[in-house]
Amino acid sequence: MAEVHAVKSLDAIKLIGHLLEIRCSKQMSDIWCIGLNLALRISDLLSVKFSDIENDRLVLRESKTGKVANIVLNKKALEVIKRIRTEHPDHVYIFQSYRNRQSISKPPMPLSRRSVTKAFFMIGEEMKISLGTHSMRKTRGYHLYQNTKDIARVMKMLRHSSEGVTLRYIGITQDEIDKDFVDLEI
Template sequence: MAEVQAVKDTDTIKLISHLLGIRHSQQMSDIWNIGINLALRISDLLAIKYSDIEEDRLVLREQKTGKQASIQLNPKALQIICRIKREHPNHIYLFQSYRNQQSVNRAPRPISRRAVSKAFGSVGKELKLMLGTHSMRKTRGYHLYKSTSDIARVMKMLRHSSEGVTLRYIGITQEEVDRDFKELEL
């Protein structure tokens, strides 16, 4: 599996959302937009249930680490979540699969990681980007780092334990760090 990238340009982030909506579905666009704003792993993002959302906060246990995550929802995420809830009030999952609605006696399930990966990959190919399900999380981390230059904040948001892992994860190269030192004179 190829390494996916953080999307470093904000116009490209918006374009990806738009292309996912018109080439695939509104649900794929919503996954992208919520994923960008929550920086969760795809398994945790797709497993969100309405019951995990308490007013303006998402509370869940991460599947990979078992750590408890309590995430303040920003206005954009809240707006999308409220719209989805309004459109699908009987759903259990925020990103519930529409396919198994036609199956009688099947429990509701979230959309599959594979379906999301396929949609993101096709839009990435169109834009000549290495885009995948991890791109949302990496993108959020990258932009937080660029706006704050605070690697500790990024580590905390991503729930990482090493600066080196976080810098590599969000795509900050040694050349960029060197350039920041060279360009910022005090």
Template sequence: MAEVQAVKELDTVRLISHLLERRCSKQMSHIWNIGINLALRISDLLSVKFSDINNGRLILKEGKTGKRAEIKLNAKTMILINDIQLSHPNHIFLFQSYRNNKSLYVPPKPLTRRAVSQAFELIGEELNIRLGTHSMRKTRGYHLYKKTKDITRVMKMLRHSSEGVTLRYIGLTQDVIDRDFVELEL
């Protein structure tokens, strides 16, 4: 699997959302927009249930690390979640698969990681960028770092334990090194 990257241009972030809705579905666009705002791993994002959201907060246990994530939801995310809930009042999962809606005997399931990956790869190919499900998390981290220059805040948001890992993760290591060589003339 090729390593995916953060989307560094905000216009491209918006274009990806638009293309996902046009080429794939509104649900894929919602995944992109909510995923960028929550900075969760795709497995955790897809497992979110409406019952995990209370008083403007999402509380869940991360599958990979077992760490508790408590995320205050911003206005855009709340609007999107409310839109999904109004459109699908009987759904249990935020991103529930529509495939089993017709069967009364099959328990509800979230959308699969594979389906999301395929949609993102399709748009990535169209835009000639390495886009994948992890791009949402990396994009959030990159833009928080760009805004604050505070790697500790980014580490806490992503629940990482090392600055080096976080810098590599959001794709800044080579950018920072290149800029240092160009800007520092002795």
């Protein structure tokens, strides 16, 4: 599997959301939007239930690490989640699979990671960028770092335990760090 990257251009971030909506579905565009705003791994993002949200806060245990993610939902995430809830009041999952409609006896299931991966890959190929499901999390981390230059804050948001891992994860290269030293003269 090819390594995916953070999307560093704000225009590209908007274009990806737009292309996902027109080429795939509104649901894929919503996944991109919510994923950018929550910085969760795709498996955790797809498993979010409406019942996991209380008082504009999402609380869930991450499947990979077992750590608790306690995330206050920003205005954009809340708007999308409320719209989805209004459009699909009977859904259990925010990103519920529509295939379950075919079988009344089966319990609701979230959308599959595979379908999201396929949609993101297709848009990435169209835009000639390395785009995948981890791009949402990496993109949020990258832009938080660019806005704050506070790697500890980014680590905490991503629930990482090493600065080196976080810098590599969000795509901060040695060249960018060197540029910061050259650009900032005191």
